[in-house]
Amino acid sequence: MIGGGQGAFIGAVHRIASRIDNEYQLVCGAFSSDAERSRASGLLLDLPAQRCYASWQQMLEQEQALPAHERVQVICIVTPNHLHFEPAKQAMLAGFDVILDKPMTFSLVEAKELQKVVEETGRLFCLTHTYTGYPMVKEARQLVKSGKLGEIRKVYVEYPQGWLSTFVEGTNNKQATWRTDPAKSGIAGAMGDIGIHAFNLAEYVSGVEVTQLCADINTVVKGRRLDDDGAALLRFSNGASGVLIATQVAAGEENKVKVRVYGENGGLEWQQEDANTLLVKWANKPAEIWRTGGGYTSSFAAHNTRTPSGHPEGYLEAFANLYRNFALHVKARQAGETPSPEVLDYPGIKEGVRGMAFIENVIASGKSTQKWTDFII
Amino acid sequence: MIGGGQGAFIGAVHRIASRIDNEYQLVCGAFSSDAERSRASGLLLDLPAQRCYASWQQMLEQEQALPAHERVQVICIVTPNHLHFEPAKQAMLAGFDVILDKPMTFSLVEAKELQKVVEETGRLFCLTHTYTGYPMVKEARQLVKSGKLGEIRKVYVEYPQGWLSTFVEGTNNKQATWRTDPAKSGIAGAMGDIGIHAFNLAEYVSGVEVTQLCADINTVVKGRRLDDDGAALLRFSNGASGVLIATQVAAGEENKVKVRVYGENGGLEWQQEDANTLLVKWANKPAEIWRTGGGYTSSFAAHNTRTPSGHPEGYLEAFANLYRNFALHVKARQAGETPSPEVLDYPGIKEGVRGMAFIENVIASGKSTQKWTDFII
Amino acid sequence: MIGGGQGAFIGAVHRIASRIDNEYQLVCGAFSSDAERSRASGLLLDLPAQRCYASWQQMLEQEQALPAHERVQVICIVTPNHLHFEPAKQAMLAGFDVILDKPMTFSLVEAKELQKVVEETGRLFCLTHTYTGYPMVKEARQLVKSGKLGEIRKVYVEYPQGWLSTFVEGTNNKQATWRTDPAKSGIAGAMGDIGIHAFNLAEYVSGVEVTQLCADINTVVKGRRLDDDGAALLRFSNGASGVLIATQVAAGEENKVKVRVYGENGGLEWQQEDANTLLVKWANKPAEIWRTGGGYTSSFAAHNTRTPSGHPEGYLEAFANLYRNFALHVKARQAGETPSPEVLDYPGIKEGVRGMAFIENVIASGKSTQKWTDFII
Amino acid sequence: MIGGGQGAFIGAVHRIASRIDNEYQLVCGAFSSDAERSRASGLLLDLPAQRCYASWQQMLEQEQALPAHERVQVICIVTPNHLHFEPAKQAMLAGFDVILDKPMTFSLVEAKELQKVVEETGRLFCLTHTYTGYPMVKEARQLVKSGKLGEIRKVYVEYPQGWLSTFVEGTNNKQATWRTDPAKSGIAGAMGDIGIHAFNLAEYVSGVEVTQLCADINTVVKGRRLDDDGAALLRFSNGASGVLIATQVAAGEENKVKVRVYGENGGLEWQQEDANTLLVKWANKPAEIWRTGGGYTSSFAAHNTRTPSGHPEGYLEAFANLYRNFALHVKARQAGETPSPEVLDYPGIKEGVRGMAFIENVIASGKSTQKWTDFII
Incomplete structure (x- = not known):
């Protein structure tokens, strides 16, 4: 380490x-x-x-x-x-x-x-975008891939936090200090810290890629050296559109990552606060509550779950799923075996490049007077 | 009538x-x-x-x-x-x-x-923006006005519906037919039908006015003659910023109006699905669940509630609150009396003009290649 | 009146x-x-x-x-x-x-x-057991009747309130005063005020009748002259068993009526706080969220709903459903017509007699040292 | 092991x-x-x-x-x-x-x-009653101990599961087979498997002990050799009363452990499905949402939490808390140090004896025609 x-x-x-x-x-x-x-x-x-x-x-x-x-x-x-x-x-x-x-x-x-x-x-390379390690996030992706929701039309993702609502970097807060320091964080604050998670989650679940965006990037707290808030209108490769929200000044919020995706026939909703649940909504029948450990979930969710349904697994287990899949990949390669698609389903270099492109594109868009800017890598 | x-x-x-x-x-x-x-x-x-x-x-x-x-x-x-x-x-x-x-x-x-x-x-004139008739929406506005949340920084409002996910105006759906007909609806579809509610709710609760916006307006369903989806980045008179989402193609959604407002010290969240609750969040203490009929609510919430706490009042009662307040105003004027601020708290001509300005501005912004456009009346 | x-x-x-x-x-x-x-x-x-x-x-x-x-x-x-x-x-x-x-x-x-x-x-006679006027309570009954849940095995019903947590009848509280006065209320306090609602709801939804019970009846607040709290183990006509809880000393609770019924294949859950939702749970597939106004609901729910799905109807509309159905029955009789089963589905004299029997049986059981006592009318 | x-x-x-x-x-x-x-x-x-x-x-x-x-x-x-x-x-x-x-x-x-x-x-001896390892369960206990809720009056605890709704021990289900076998499980099925958890949770959180009970114990599924369902009325050492529900035939339920405790001034509610939240309810002010990692929680909750608020910790972390505290105790003893009260707060031999007494008392009560039976150790 x-x-x-x-x-x-x-x-x-x-x-x-x-x-x-x-x-x-x-x-x-x-x-x-x-x-x-x-x-x-x-x-x-x-x-x-x-x-x-x-x-x-x-x-x-x-x-x-x-x-x-x-x-x-x-x-x-x-x-x-x-x-x-x-x-x-x-x-x-x-x-x-x-x-x-x-x-x-x-x-x-x-x-x-x-x-x-x-x-x-x-x-081999693994990038720890934790949220895609949650079994119900994997289920969401599989549901979209199955086509049951139809062609995807809307993608909403949000990541509100409140811990940077005040100038905490002026206190002795180590986490805040480096995150708001351009020399350590890079060109982005909130966008690089949490916006990038939201972006990754949106692309992972929807299965489509951002091609254009239009961002509003703000530094809300006086004296702060990087952005602590932002939102972006998004356009995707298949014609879908969406909204990304990431803020660290939503006072009173913890870490409420949430993603919603809607297709022609229905939609899905996942949020970290209720991480073991995937809400699946249909145009003409009751919404469904899909749960970690449910016998009806895909092999991708099942592979990333340790306990029977009703035993909540959380953030640390989501994180552990990345680690475990990476280990299984490493071992498979050592053994000369081909890992299963479930094992290979962890974020890597491609997600890393797209994530860094997100940071640069969203910050550039925030400064631009042009409305839509292409997502350039 | x-x-x-x-x-x-x-x-x-x-x-x-x-x-x-x-x-x-x-x-x-x-x-x-x-x-x-x-x-x-x-x-x-x-x-x-x-x-x-x-x-x-x-x-x-x-x-x-x-x-x-x-x-x-x-x-x-x-x-x-x-x-x-x-x-x-x-x-x-x-x-x-x-x-x-x-x-x-x-x-x-x-x-x-x-x-x-x-x-x-x-x-006298009343415009039926129903959502501002809910007691907990009134409470939200009063909470902001009280200054307890501090200066407002972020306003998020959303109104997702799914009923126009398909080309229902091609069937015998009276509601859909006129709402998607420019000759009857005007220049806007979703923005005029529900976006305007979201806009009104955002300004009513936050107590600040939109001064600039940047909108993405879409017609998602093939053959439709007006917009059925949109989102806008918002800037407010006090420097706050926000996001407005309104869509009628979020398949599986009913009518999930939701507003969130964050100030320096905390935030609030209200959604129609749980209309008798106002979530109040604080930076450094537990979030609170404020409820219709709670003895701690303001005179504005109390005045617009009929039953003790725990007896859910809904959409029809919110609507009735507009009617009742207007009647009390009419009667007060007939009696030569001055109505209380609680009675006068119903939407009128000013909200109507701002709402129509919203429609024209948001549609114009949607068509514009300029990023931020001033909110012009 | x-x-x-x-x-x-x-x-x-x-x-x-x-x-x-x-x-x-x-x-x-x-x-x-x-x-x-x-x-x-x-x-x-x-x-x-x-x-x-x-x-x-x-x-x-x-x-x-x-x-x-x-x-x-x-x-x-x-x-x-x-x-x-x-x-x-x-x-x-x-x-x-x-x-x-x-x-x-x-x-x-x-x-x-x-x-x-x-x-x-x-x-004609109508008894205003409000909770059975909620469309989703009617839906619950119809779901049980449809047999989809299989034979009913468990019935849990609860009605926690907190408003009598202190000796409010010692203050000038009119509602508390008569409700705790045996000369006005009868032999029961909480059991007659809210326990009876819970009992009615349990029988209405489950479609089976209580045949035996075993009750714990308490007067928690010092000086009070009637019970303010209780619980009862229940046995039903078809062999099912259950639990009824009713209390007015659950400090901090409003009016949280809730009923759960489980059959061989699944269960259902309804609570007043989220009155427009019926949760339907299945042994081997995802739970479903049935909603007022959903196109898939029975004629009984639809008949008792005024607005499209997503517009919450509440306590007053549930009450109004009793009134409306009774009016339709009165008018049908005047017109010499047979009302539909949906119209006839309001509580009447039979429910009234069973309710009074509940009061007498539950209070007697509370005083008895015998464990199970037959439900006697 | x-x-x-x-x-x-x-x-x-x-x-x-x-x-x-x-x-x-x-x-x-x-x-x-x-x-x-x-x-x-x-x-x-x-x-x-x-x-x-x-x-x-x-x-x-x-x-x-x-x-x-x-x-x-x-x-x-x-x-x-x-x-x-x-x-x-x-x-x-x-x-x-x-x-x-x-x-x-x-x-x-x-x-x-x-x-x-x-x-x-x-x-040293540790008994793995997992649920008391959750930080918000520990917080609940501390809240009761603080006296803020006043003298405890009501304790409701429930543990509904559905996985034994059918005769799964007739299939090749290892977990079901031994749990329903009296030679391996003992005299109790559901009561020994999950009722005992509910009992432990009730006593742990409320801080008072069961002194009498009156139980309804059932074997619902045909052919099963032990109880799979039950409920008990409870009386506590301080005069409080309560209800315990434990069932394995609530088809469609997962593992929804829930405890509610009410005192003179307010109440609390915790359920495993939302394990990082403790609802705290007050008679005269808004209910509060206490969260794992919140800066306002007690040292007992903080000691048993690994991540900042908003990162859900689940069942495995609750379990790990037992393990960690026991290890810290073992190490402290080796070092000749006195462990902190937070470390010592894990279930041990006393809870084990009371739990076994619960099993014997509740099964005996279920068979008895006597209403209230003393809780005998």
Whole structure:
């Protein structure tokens, strides 16, 4: 693991996710750019001192030198955005498979370069867009793919948060501080932190791609250096249209990701607050409540569920689904086997590039006086 | 009553609304442009034959000729949009107070002219934007006004319906037929039918006015002559921003009007499906469930509620609140009294003009390649 | 109308319910046992002075003396429980049809006598068990009757309120005062006020009758003279079992009536708080959300709905459904026609007798040391 | 681990729960009474062959013989009920701390004997009543303890499931087969499987103990050998009363555990389907939505939450909370430290004895013709 030392939020989440299905073992780490801090963090995680590295460069170098059966296999990178690209690239060049937190890189240029690295090294790559790990989100995608809803016409996605309603970066809030710092986050704040999740969710569930957008991007809180709010009108490859909302100043909201997709015959609705439910709506019959663990769900939902219906699985299990599928892919490749489509259904380099393109396109649109702008990669 | 003959939807709703609080008596009507049909409809409503008029012109003329104590006092107009302006204008010129269904007129030009008629005749005027009749919508407005949420920053409003997901105007659907006919509806379909409700709700609750917008207006169903779908990015007078969604092709949706408003300290959420509840969210304490009939609600909510908390009041009662407040205003004026602010809180000519401006502005923006357009009246 | 003078709750509700569908006109009343108060109440309701009677006896006498076309047709009685039986009996003997608020009488003995009066006079009789007037409650009954759920096994019904959590009868609360006074309420408090509704709802929806019960009846608030809380284990005629909960000391609850019924193949759930929804659950497929106004509902639900799906109808419309169906029955009889089953589906004398039997049985069981007691009429 | 071989449900859940917080490592197991099956299961779990034991007796013996630092520390027992007592007893006698699945033993006699073993050996003991591991259940308990709701008056708890609606034990359903077999389950079916959870939850949240009960216990499905349904009226030590419902024949229900507690001033409601929410209701102000991760929650909720508010944690995290607290207790004792009250808040031997007493009392009451029976331990 690179990053995720003491006090980090997402690092701990990654570690839990990796443990849930027993497919990973934490064997080494460069948990901080501060060598001492990295070492302390690693020891707290029961690592032997010699595998708590002073830097990620050191880690890659020394791990490569280990015999294959001792060597780390998958490198997980959970640093702030500006420290995604280089370690990811070097890890793959060093022969490791990589799990990387979103947004994939600091810029679209980096993203495309990383894509080349993936293609050239042939390493496996997973980007942790957590929400697509939820079984009912997978079910939603499968329902759209089945054609039962008919051609998709409308896609609404929203991600309201409230935690940046005040100038918390002025307090001692580590999470807020780097996320609102252009040098660490990149050109986007809310759009890069949560808008990108909404975008990924919209494309994943609807199965169609954004081709044009028209965005309103705002910095609501005085003194903030990046956007903390935005919305975009969307047009999709098949002619569908939609709306994306992402804000971090909806005071009182937690993390209420929600996606709705409507086709000619019906629609679907999923929201994280009720994550084990997929509402399926029909034009001429009662709406249905599809549930995690229900015997009627697709193999994609079933594959990503651990307990019988009625036992809520949550955010950590969704995260763990990414980890598990990636592990199964890694193992299958080692075994020379072809993984099932269910295993392969995790976000990777393509989603990463599109996500970075979203950031650049949505920020550009926000600044533009032109109404519709093409979604350019 | 003008319009609302057999088979009409909204005419029957108006009549129920007028009865609920016993403030009105139906005394005459021109229920259809077809004289025979008007008469038949009136008889079914237990009117004496001589007050079932062949036309609204006849009605105004003959009612004026009646002695004051027999004469109709309030004229309620529930015709399709193209037949709003002229009867409303003539009714006021003839000395009657008027209740008019939304959208107020066929065009903004008519709306402004009607505004002049109201000003010049001094007649009372009510426009039936039903959703602002709900007690918890009134509570929402009062909460914003109280300043407890702080300065308003975000306004999200949506009105998804699904009943026009197919080309129902090609079947024998009376409601769909006139609503999708430019000669009867005006320049807008979904925007004039439901978008205008969403717009009115957003301004009413937030207490701020739209100053700019950027709209995506679509005709999704093949062969349809007016828009059936749209969304708009909004900017408000106080610097707040927002999103308005209105669609009639969200297959499987009924009538799920919903409004969310966020200020510096918290937010609120109301949706028609759970009309007796107002969710109030705070940045640093638990969200609260405010309920119709709760002893803690404002005088505005209390005034518009008939039953103790726990007895759901619905759409018809919301409608009846408009009717009741208008009647109390009419009576107060007759008695030379000043009505309370609670009574005066019903939509009128100003909301009507802004609504028609919304229609013209949103449709224009939909056609424009310019991103933000000023909201012009 | 007998009872329902100024300050009464349920009288006003009855009047609204009677107006909604325009089938009734208030023509006379004895609104209070205080002649002056009765007169004042009637004048406020726009009645002519001569039809504001000093007593219900006077009303029956003088109305009988009027010519048939001027005479009141239906007598509606909304007095406290101890004043139900005599006016209802005399009204029927005087040739009027009767609408009576629940519980039907002061005692089971009176109830059985009233049943005889109904049988002997042949008058029509309606008891206002409001909850069975909700379209989705009717739908629930029809679903059970259809056999789709299979043989019914479990019936859970609950009615939690919180308004009697403190000794409010010690304050100036009119509603609480008579309801907790044995001389006015009868032998039961909560059981007679709301337990009886729960009982009626359980039998109506499940289509099976309680044959045995085992009750725990409590007076929780110190100083109270009647029960304010209870629960009962139930056994039904077909072998099903169930639980009934009714309490007025669930502090913080409003009026959350809820019924759940399970058969071999699935179950249903309805609650007043979301009155326009019926949840239908299946053993092996997704649960369904049936909605008022949905095209797939039975003729019984459709007949009792006024607006298209998505326009919430509430408590007052449920009440109005009782009134409307009774009016249609009265008119059909006058016209010598047979009403449809949908019209006839309103609570009457049979439900009244069973309800009074419930009160006596449940209170007796509460006092008994015997576990199961037969439900005796 | 004892039990939990291939095909077992709860064994896998225990293992996930043990991994989430990285406090445990699976080091050995006797996963099945079939030696070969045990070995195969262990190998699949990456255990070395020599620590996949042929029987739990062998495991205890051989592990005891290992040097302390290699030896297993905590024995987790996840066998069917009839195989709880003996291994738990022997494990403690052999010096190991024990985690045991519920119900604690096969009978109350065994339970009391196990209690003596705990007292005499001084070993630590955890019983996995999962629902009390949910942070919002802990919050509920703390809220009651704080006194803000006032003296508790009513306790309603319910646990409806539908998976035993048909004779599934006649099919090849392993879970159903042993649960409906008196030789493996004990004297109770539904009461021992889920009723005991409901009972534990009721006492845990309300902070008062059941002193009397009156139960209706049924075997609804033909041919079944144990109860699959029941309900009980409850009386509590402080004078409160309540109702417990547990059924496995509510066709269409999943696992909808729900508890409601009302005091003089307000009430609370928690249900597993919305596990991250605690509804707090007040007599005279709006109900509140308390959420996992909310800054206003108690130290008990906060201690048992991993992610910020808005990231749903579910059943596996609730389970993991038991595991983590037990581990922290074990470690604290090793370190000679006193654990915090938050750590000590996990179910143990006392809850186990009361749970077994519940089973015996509720089944006895179900058979009794006496109404109220004392809750005897």
